[in-house]
Amino acid sequence: MTVHQAIIGRAQESPTAHALDRPTLRLVTCGSVDDGKSTLVGRLLFDSKMLLDDQLDALTSDSKVAGTTGPALDFALLVDGLQAEREQGITIDVAYRFFATARRRFVIADTPGHVQYTRNMATGASQADLAVVLIDARKGVVSQTRRHCHILALLGVRHVLVAVNKMDLVDFDADRFKAISTMVRTMAGQLGLTHVQCVPVAACDGDNIIHSSARMPWYDGPSVMQHLEQVDVSDGIAERPFRFPVQWANRPNAEFRGLSGRVASGTLRCGDPVVVLPSGRRSRVSGIVTADSRLQQAVSGQSVTLLLADEIDASRGDVLASGAPPDVTDHIVAHLIWFDDEAMRTGRRYLLKSGTSSIGAVVSAMKHRVCIDTMAHEAAPALEANEIGCVEIALDRPLVCDAYRDNRDLGSFILIDPFSRHTVAAGLIDAPLRRPANISWHPTTVDKAARARLKQQKPCVLWLTGLSGAGKSTIANLVDRRLCELGRHTALLDGDNLRHGINRDLGFTPEARVENIRRVAEIAALFVDAGLITLVSLISPFRADRDSARRRFGDGEFIEIHVATPLSTCEARDPKGLYKRARAGELSGFTGIDQPYEAPDRPEITIDAGAVSAETAAELIVRHLREQHYI
Structure with a gap:
């Protein structure tokens, strides 16, 4: 029997209501490591009499074997189910628990306190109406407390119950509780957490x-359960504008066509007008259908199928x-909670998933990083794992969105690395970034095709990539000279030469390399446009x-050439002495030594310049251009 079934079985405890008829409160527990989150959740389950006899028996036996509380019951074992969690006495994954009282049903997400599992905490908090933040009375407010509270504020969790735990270990000191409460309320005011209730507890006992505890007679506020049963977390989402992601x-x-989804906000009735975005087409709702009935209206949270009066796309x-x-926009300002071990890089391409939409995205600018300890906004080039910052994101096509503070569903997103498929960040939309109204594309009469006809060639970019010393510049110079001899019109962009001019302000950090390639791709695109x-x-x-650079060009205009000379050959050549300096520790971030080189997956041309001469390699490239009718 499951806990949910147990709730139904114990319905007789409430003389007036069935458990499933009561309102549901979704809450998340969070805080630093070993502050007692799992113990508090376990104690809630135990004292609410929501445990079955076999669960009580298992808790008793498990406490003797894996418990950390001596002969007493270890209530954290009711929540910590993973073997690693029990061995280490910590929470790693998000654990969901369900129980009910006479007034409410509860869905609890117990989240980990370790910094490395911040992504799990953010996941658990993303659907919460209220957060229970645990603070060890001995330690007070620590960095992880601030980090979790900042994430709660970003995620729109405005109701917070702060459980100052382990009061028995500070002799139930009222002044200690008051000092922690004052610090918490000051921090909450800075973050915009408007509803904060502080409760002194000893979760183990x-x-x-x-x-209410007889050992803390100086506290006259509600207990944890009393507050959870009474708090009003309604936010009026049913009265907000209607949103329905398809x-x-x-x-x-052939007789039926509807649009299925879940109502994100607002209320819709049959006959109401709607607009389909981003297309802007308009219609009216002719019917609202569920699996077993027709409805006259649909409200926030309902999954329905809508029938429209017009056949529109x-x-x-x-x-x-x-x-x-x-808003319908292709550029947004958002806060990111960065999850990935690899730092966020401006200019790097990601996949943005928001609601039912998936769109290519580039972090175009870093506005600031949040210093967790001071809440100050700091200038920073990137975000590291578990850091929070504000960024600008450019999208491949328009996204239908609301600010997160107005609509969680349309205001939230995740970023996915397109190669590893890892979720690297959670994002919260602050606002669309408006384009200046006076900037537009100016039409030109002479286009790329006209310039190509004048030059009697097909314009393209030959992108030579490879390790330092692979022979890229030598081969490119020979190809340039050979094409010039054939009467073709060319331009040569060499990485070292560009760093004397347009890219002289860039270093060799991963972020600077991204910007270096972006600028070169833009210049190359202008040259290709010139034929x-x-x-x-x-x-x-x-x-x-390189893939981002490729997307800057049309079909067939980007020819990737991998000069695949082995590292040993490049290092033996070492024409500039860079490998020697890198091996000696004088150069950091040197490709091939302490920074990886990611070889192309499917280059148009591959050349091993360690096995063939530069002249032969150049002829291979020219031959490819002839065979593909570029020249």
Whole structure:
């Protein structure tokens, strides 16, 4: 029997209501390591009499074997289910628990306190109405407390219950509780956490968990359970403008076509007008259907199928809206909670998933990083793992969105690395970034095709990539000279030469390399638009950056050439003495030594300049251009 079934079985404890008819409160527990989060949740379950007999028996036996509380019951074992959690006495994954009282149903997400599991905490908090923040009375507010509170504020969790735990270890000192409460309320005011209740507890013994504690007579506020049962977390989402992200165009036969999804906010009635975004097409709702009935209205949280009066194009990723319209933009300002061990890089391409939409995205600018200890905004080039910052993000196509403070569903997103498929960040939209209204594309009469006809060639970019010393510049120079002899019009962009001018302000950090490649790709695109065959000689070590450069060009205009000379050969050549300096520790971030080189997956041309001469390699490239009718 599950806990949920147990709730139903114990319905007789409430003489007036069935458990499933009561309102549900979703809450998350968070705080630093070993502050007692799992113990508090376990104590809530135990003292609420929500445990079955076999669960009590298992808790008793497990406490003797894996407990950390001596002969007493270890209530954390009710939540910590992973073997690693029990061995270390910590929470690693998010654990969900369900129970009910006479007034409410509760869904608890117990989250880990370790910094390295910040992503798990953010996941648990993303759907919470209220947060229970645990603080060890001996330690007070620590960095992880601030980090979790900042994440709660970003995620729109405005109701916070601060459980100052382990009061028995400070002799139930009222002044200690008052000092911690004052510090918490000051921090909450800075973050915009508007509803904060502080409760002194001793979770192991159950003090102020269900009932008021006789050992703290100086505290006259509610217990943890009393506050959870009474707190009003309604945010009026049903009264907000209607939003309906389309999950599926439902057409089981020729007679029926509906749009299925879940109502993100607002209320919709049959006959109401709606607009489909981003297309802007308008219609009216002719029907609202569920699996077993027809409805006259749909409210926030309901999963329904909407029938429209007109046959208009709408599919997954579109949003139906009414009332004040959402934003439709291809550039946003957002806060990121960075998860990945590899730092965020401006200019790097990611996949943004928001609601039912998936869009290519580039972090175009870093605005600031949040210093967790001081809450100050700091200038920073990137975000490291578990850091929080504000960024600008450019999108491949328009996204239908609201600010996160107005709508969680349309205001939140995740970023995914397109190669590893790892979720690297959670994002919260602050606002669309408006383009200046007076900037537009100016039409030109002479286009790329006209310039190519004048030059009697097909413009393209030859992008030579490889390790330092692989022979890229030598080969590019020979190809340039050979094409010049054939009467072709070319331009040569060499990485070292560009660093004397347009890129002289850039270093060799991963972020600077991304910007270096972005600028070179933009210049090369201008040359291709002028009808030239453009040669680029650049280490360009990261596959994602080269792929971003490729997307700047049309089909067939980007020819990637991997000069695949082995590292040993490049190091033996060492024409500039750079490998020697890197081995001696005089150069950091040197590709091939302490920074990786990501070889192309499917280059158009591969050349081993350690096995063939530079002249032969150049002829191979010229021959490719002839065979593909570029010249």
